[in-house]
Amino acid sequence: MELATGGAVNQMSILVLNAGSSTLKYALFDDAAKTELAGGVIDWHGSDSSATFHFRTSGTEDSHTLVGSPDYRMAVNEILDRLTANGFDKPVTAVGHRIVHGGPAFNQAVLIDDRVREELEQISTLAPLHNPPALAAVEAARKVFPDAVHIAVFDTAFYSALPRREVVYPLPYQWFEEYGIRRYGFHGISHAYCAKRAAEILEREDDSNLRLIICHLGNGCSATAVRGEQPVATTMGFTPLEGLMMGTRSGSIDPGILLHLMEQHHMKRDHLDEILNRQSGLLGISGVSSDFREVEQSANAGHKRASLAIEMFATRIRSTIGAFAVTLGGIDALIFTAGIGEHSRTLRSRVCAGLQSLNVLLDEDKNQERSADSDIAQVDSTARILVIRTREEQDIAHAAQRLREESS
Ligand code: ADP
Numbered sequence: 004m005e006l007a008t009g010g011a012v013n014q015m016s017i018l019v020l021n022a023g024s025s026t027l028k029y030a031l032f033d034d035a036a037k038t039e040l041a042g043g044v045i046d047w048h049g050s051d052s053s054a055t056f057h058f059r060t061s062g063t064e065d066s067h068t069l070v071g072s073p074d075y076r077m078a079v080n081e082i083l084d085r086l087t088a089n090g091f092d093k094p095v096t097a098v099g100h101r102i103v104h105g106g107p108a109f110n111q112a113v114l115i116d117d118r119v120r121e122e123l124e125q126i127s128t129l130a131p132l133h134n135p136p137a138l139a140a141v142e143a144a145r146k147v148f149p150d151a152v153h154i155a156v157f158d159t160a161f162y163s164a165l166p167r168r169e170v171v172y173p174l175p176y177q178w179f180e181e182y183g184i185r186r187y188g189f190h191g192i193s194h195a196y197c198a199k200r201a202a203e204i205l206e207r208e209d210d211s212n213l214r215l216i217i218c219h220l221g222n223g224c225s226a227t228a229v230r231g232e233q234p235v236a237t238t239m240g241f242t243p244l245e246g247l248m249m250g251t252r253s254g255s256i257d258p259g260i261l262l263h264l265m266e267q268h269h270m271k272r273d274h275l276d277e278i279l280n281r282q283s284g285l286l287g288i289s290g291v292s293s294d295f296r297e298v299e300q301s302a303n304a305g306h307k308r309a310s311l312a313i314e315m316f317a318t319r320i321r322s323t324i325g326a327f328a329v330t331l332g333g334i335d336a337l338i339f340t341a342g343i344g345e346h347s348r349t350l351r352s353r354v355c356a357g358l359q360s361l362n363v364l365l366d367e368d369k370n371q372e373r374s375a376d377s378d379i380a381q382v383d384s385t386a387r388i389l390v391i392r393t394r395e396e397q398d399i400a401h402a403a404q405r406l407r408e409e410s411s
Pocket of ligand 1: 220221222223250293294295296297341342343346347348
């Protein structure tokens with residue numbers, strides 16, 4: 004996205020916060036939520052004592068070290084100071100917060116009041132890794148911006164339209180009814196944005212039969228089958244652990260493995276949690292890194308387990324595309340997005356190498372040249388292949404703007 008400069012177009016009115024376990028991403032938008040004015044990330048890199056503060060605005064980009072333990076109040080104050088120092092000094096009137104898990108209660112963006120805050124606290128048990136940092140950021144931002152409206156936008160909300168056959172697991176039905184064991188689906192803000200953007204690029208906005216398969220491949224990875232902007236199937240489930248292989252998460256495995264490890268190797272819940280969420284995926288197989296670029300570099304240098312990791316990563320994406328193509332009864336467009344999807348030509352090439360049987364044909368020259376939001380399929384491919392730059396922050400800013408207007 005083009006960033007506007009401060010000064011004349013300085014409309015410091017919508018701030019978006021996206022808190023992860025060791026990062027806080029932020030973006031400042033103009034009053035109409037159309038233009039990103041500034042943004043960046045505070046990254047603690049898992050450290051208890053310092054963080055890197057990245058800041059970018061039109062034409063400038065820099066970073067410096069922040070000393071201190073992870074503290075969202077301090078972080079939000081730093082963001083405010085930095086924006087003000089750069090001339091973005093109009094009041095923030097809305098803050099949009101990305102919340103990973105909306106549980107069964109939230110199927111659309113909401114204004115955060117004390118009641119919503121309490122409900123979100125309760126849902127935290129469903130997403131212990133993801134929701135607590137976001138709630139801490141909400142708390143901090145409500146103190147730093149007491150006069151702004153605060154809005155929660157949920158990753159799970161898009162999937163409230165999933166068909167029931169996809170929501171219920173093949174377990175005793177009482178578990179669904181009594182314990183709430185069900186598929187929620189995640190990365191919904193990104194998948195919803197990409198579905199809309201793909202329809203725009205293909206000029207098929209009003210086509211309720213448009214069949215899309217969206218691969219969001221970042222540190223977390225998920226794929227979603229969409230028909231006419233409605234989700235039909237998705238890979239992430241009750242938690243963001245299910246589905247595709249990821250940077251440090253295993254994705255789907257045989258649950259019998261866990262029973263075996265508990266019984267024969269006396270592994271405890273916390274240990275398994277750590278391994279499945281933080282020590283598996285690209286990192287677990289390669290032993291090199293969870294970062295795709297680093298795994299790719301090692302593979303290119305002849306590291307066998309790094310090559311295996313990439314082969315497994317690509318294979319799982321490809322088989323999911325095959326399954327979703329059948330679920331949808333065909334594909335009109337295959338979409339790659341997020342860090343790996345948008346930037347790795349080799350990964351796109353590997354994934355598409357197995358899709359000739361579906362007549363989904365990648366144009367290698369276009370794949371090498373690609374720019375964001377472009378079509379890289381061969382002219383005679385049955386389906387378009389799109390690279391889309393996901394804009395989760397902008398979608399959150401739009402929701403914040405809409406709810407601010409409705410509430411005033
Ligand atoms: P997050 O899920 O934290 O938002 P991103 O969407 O930024 O993560 O994706 C991070 C992943 O994207 C990392 O594995 C990184 O290696 C990969 N990535 C970023 N740029 C490139 C690139 N040019 N080529 C290959 N992989 C890349």
